[in-house]
Amino acid sequence: MEMSENIYTNIDSIFEGDPCGRRAANRDEDINEDSIIFQDSRDAAEDDDTCMGRPAANPSGSKSLGRRPSRAGDVCWGLLCVLLLAGIISLGFYRNTVMNSYKDNLTKEKNQLETSNNNLTTERDQLQTSYKNMTKKRNQLQVSYNKLRAKSSQLQTSYNIMTKERDQLQTSYNTVNKERDQLQTSYNTMNKERDQLQTSYNNLAEEIDQLKTERDLLQKRFSGLKRAGPKGWTLFQSTWYYISSEVKSWDESRQDCNERGADLVIINSKEEQTFLTNLNKRIWIGLTDKDKEGTWKWVDGTPLTTSYWMGKNPDNKMEEDCAEISIGPVEGNWDDFSCATHLNRICEQKH
Ligand SMILES: [Ca+2]
Ligand SMILES: [Ca+2]
Ligand SMILES: [Ca+2]
Numbered sequence: 001m002e003m004s005e006n007i008y009t010n011i012d013s014i015f016e017g018d019p020c021g022r023r024a025a026n027r028d029e030d031i032n033e034d035s036i037i038f039q040d041s042r043d044a045a046e047d048d049d050t051c052m053g054r055p056a057a058n059p060s061g062s063k064s065l066g067r068r069p070s071r072a073g074d075v076c077w078g079l080l081c082v083l084l085l086a087g088i089i090s091l092g093f094y095r096n097t098v099m100n101s102y103k104d105n106l107t108k109e110k111n112q113l114e115t116s117n118n119n120l121t122t123e124r125d126q127l128q129t130s131y132k133n134m135t136k137k138r139n140q141l142q143v144s145y146n147k148l149r150a151k152s153s154q155l156q157t158s159y160n161i162m163t164k165e166r167d168q169l170q171t172s173y174n175t176v177n178k179e180r181d182q183l184q185t186s187y188n189t190m191n192k193e194r195d196q197l198q199t200s201y202n203n204l205a206e207e208i209d210q211l212k213t214e215r216d217l218l219q220k221r222f223s224g225l226k227r228a229g230p231k232g233w234t235l236f237q238s239t240w241y242y243i244s245s246e247v248k249s250w251d252e253s254r255q256d257c258n259e260r261g262a263d264l265v266i267i268n269s270k271e272e273q274t275f276l277t278n279l280n281k282r283i284w285i286g287l288t289d290k291d292k293e294g295t296w297k298w299v300d301g302t303p304l305t306t307s308y309w310m311g312k313n314p315d316n317k318m319e320e321d322c323a324e325i326s327i328g329p330v331e332g333n334w335d336d337f338s339c340a341t342h343l344n345r346i347c348e349q350k351h
Contacts, residue, residue: 266299
């Protein structure tokens with residue numbers, strides 16, 4: 001703009017008929033580099049010389065021509081002014097063109113800046129929106145992070161508990177393993193014992209079979225004996241009894257029984273009492289109170305518990321220390337009698 005003002009100032013000076021005014025006006029002003037076009041050093045020197053009233057530089061060196069303006073100089077001066085005017089006009093056009101171009105460029109730049117501003121505003125809004133979204137998301141992430149921390153703590157606690165439980169289970173597993181081994185050992189031992197027992201059982205079964213066989217043989221022999229029987233002996237409820245056909249005292253009777261591998265009978269049951277009663281004889285039995293009067297004992301030393309005394313017996317009427325079965329009912333047919341009396345006897349096989 002400063003250049004343009006200088007140009008207009010010079011033009012005004014020219015149209016005012018003072019070609020030197022240009023230099024006067026611009027003497028104290030800085031000349032822009034763009035005005036160099038008008039300030040060719042050679043022309044400027046000529047102008048200065050002309051304006052100063054000095055003749056223009058003349059290669060021929062004629063001083064008379066410089067002091068008095070000649071006609072050719074006027075023509076040159078006029079031509080120079082015309083050229084200068086044309087240049088100024090061209091510069092005006094050029095200036096307008098440059099200005100228009102500059103203005104267009106400025107407009108374009110302004111539009112671009114506005115567009116950029118709009119874009120930047122949009123981007124700023126988007127960035128603000130993004131920032132808000134990011135802030136929300138950060139807050140959500142913070143909340144999620146806190147929840148995850150809490151969950152992590154819970155998981156850590158659960159992990160610790162599960163680790164303890166795992167250790168306890170491991171201990172229990174080891175204990176169970178030991179017990180299993182012990183049980184396995186016991187099982188093996190029991191298996192061996194079972195095998196031994198099985199062997200023993202088999203042996204016992206064989207022995208039982210042998211015993212059964214022997215039993216069957218003995219039963220056959222016994223049946224034969226029962227059918228035949230030793231002379232004077234009678235079988236009653238698996239017990240042999242000898243019933244004498246002659247009479248002896250109680251002591252002789254007992255001695256005879258002993259010699260036969262037996263003893264005077266001991267009555268152990270009502271059935272045996274009935275069996276003896278049914279013989280219908282007066283017979284000595286193995287009961288006496290010789291050791292202590294009134295205290296009756298069987299010949300094997302056992303005391304009398306169940307008795308079948310007849311009437312008021314035992315009455316020891318005639319120093320009676322030995323017992324007999326007399327004739328009478330089963331419920332009461334025992335009598336204490338003198339041991340020296342001779343009666344039949346009945347011997348009972350010893351078991
Ligand atoms: Ca008996
Ligand atoms: Ca007596
Ligand atoms: Ca008596």
